Amino acid sequence: MDWVKIVYSVILLVCGILIFVAPFSQKGDERRNFIKTKAQSYAFIVVIGMLLLEVGESIYLTIQGNTSYNSNENSPIVLLTVISIIYLATLIFYRKKYGD
Secondary structure, eight states, rough: OHHHHHHHHHHHHHHHHHHHHHHHSSSOOHHHHHHHHHHHHHHHHHHHHHHHHHHHHHHHHHHHTTTTOOOOOOOOHHHHHHHHHHHHHHHHHHOOOOOT
8 A cells, every 4th residue: 555545544534533532522511512413414414415326326327237337436535534524614614603
């Protein structure tokens, strides 16, 4: 494996852990929990939508009889990156919106 991919994976893993663990270290009120819950639910909806599109594409190409279809599944690193970016963006958005 290329060393750049290893470094990128480690950096992504550390950032992901910090993003998901940092809010739990702070004792907060109900508003903070509400903001985290909204950001998590939005990120979950986007991930489910991405996976549904992938399944739909696979079904469509199978019905069309495309036998040369090589399932271009999303890489786990790409999926984790997208989830982390969406969660961080929505967390920042809701923090500004609800004032935390």
